[in-house]
Amino acid sequence: MPQVLVNIRMDEVLKKDMEKTCQELGMNMTTAFTVFAKKMSREKRIPFEVSIDPFYSDCNMARIKESIAQLNEGHTVTKTMEELEVLAGA
Numbered sequence: 001m002p003q004v005l006v007n008i009r010m011d012e013v014l015k016k017d018m019e020k021t022c023q024e025l026g027m028n029m030t031t032a033f034t035v036f037a038k039k040m041s042r043e044k045r046i047p048f049e050v051s052i053d054p055f056y057s058d059c060n061m062a063r064i065k066e067s068i069a070q071l072n073e074g075h076t077v078t079k080t081m082e083e084l085e086v087l088a089g090a
Contacts, residue, residue: 006033060087 010018015029022032039047054060067077079087 055087063087 018032019029022029025032027035036047067079070077
């Protein structure tokens with residue numbers, strides 16, 4: 001079957017990390033992407049769970065921005081254990 005060239009862009013550090021991981025697994029990035037494409041095509045789904053990290057929720061980001069503003073104003077930022085658990089998504 002004829003082969004085609006596929007170009008993708010990614011962060012340089014991510015690429016290096018992926019190349020290292022692929023090397024440790026005994027393959028190159030082309031093989032890794034081919035495995036992914038075959039599995040996705042066969043199963044008609046992304047072959048792993050895709051979810052949003054709760055750390056980056058709007059509520060949590062607002063709290064972080066508030067804390068940064070307090071620090072920039074010279075205030076000491078304190079949080080209770082309960083507040084920290086909420087921030088951690090516990």
